[in-house]
Amino acid sequence: MTASDTRQLLVDAATRAFAEHGVHNASLLEITRQAGQRNRGAVHYHFGSREGMLAAVIEREVDFLGPRERELLALARETPDDDLASVLAAVVRPAIELAETGWRGRCYLQIVAQLVDDGGPRIPAEVHDVLSRTGGYDVFQLLQERLPAMPDAFRDERLALVTTFLLRAVADRARSEDREIPGRPQLPTEDFIENLLAMVTAMLTAPLPT
Template sequence: MSADDTRQLLIDAATRAFAEHGVHNASLLEITRQAGQRNRGAVHYHFGSREGMLVAVLAREAEFLGPRERELLAVAQSRPREDLASVFEAVVRPAVELAETGWRGRCFLQIVAQLVDDGPGSTDPAVQEVLGRTGGFEVYDLLDQRMPPMPEALQIERTALATSFLLRSIADRARARDRETPGRAQLSTEDFIRNLISMVTAMVTAPVP
């Protein structure tokens, strides 16, 4: 097996483990075992650290999201200032498209939702850099400009909660469609996207308490 093959097996194992157990709690030894590697130092050999492995996991999907988010961001920028829905579409639609590519996309969304919960101050700079490749930071800059007036702390809280909600909702929907036993009826992809955009827009524009 080549070094590239080994690296890809480790990335796949880490993607599942980070999504299921958490970025900080997943066992590197268990990731190594799930990848079929006997060398206990395989993670450090190929990635240098837990953060290096996380960067590799995120980078694979960032290349998919970046062009799509920026394409929809350009559309949102052409809309009136009060149009928040078009800004959220630049997050929701690419994320749904990614989730429908398979389990890797779904796990990516779960991992990013964790990082949003942690906040940027607790995230390694290299991780922040790879997240920047998705175009998400540019989308959220526009969202900040279009949010209705409210205290800064409340705006940050609403944006974080809305982001976590939409990412997990998209990942959960993809997971439900993978189940062998049917659950509740699912909306069509387009109806799901439009409804989710409407819901998160309502969340961030709800009356200030």
């Protein structure tokens, strides 16, 4: 087995573990075991640290997400300044397309949702650098510009909650297809997208509490 093969096995094991147990709680030793490696230091040898491994997990999807998000962001920039749905679509559509590629895409969405919950300052610099290669940060910059005026604390809270909701809703929908026992009926993909965009637009523009 080559070093590249070993690295791939470790990234796969980490992807599952980070999604299931949490980015900060997943056991590196268990990841090593699940990857079939006997060397307890395999993670540090190949990635340097937990953060380095997390960056490798995120990086695997960059080439898929980056071009697609930027393509849709360019279309969103051509819409009126109060059009939030077109901006949100630049996140939603690539996420759905990624989730439909298989378990790795679905786990990725769960992991990024965790990072959003953690908040910007807690995201390791090397992970932040990888995420910046997607179009996500540019999408949310435009979204902030188009939001109705509100205090920063409310704006930041809404954006964080909406991002987490979007990612998890998409991942949960895709994961439902893997269940042995069918869950509730699912909307057709395009109806799901349009309904989700309508819901999150309403969340972002809801009246502020008095």
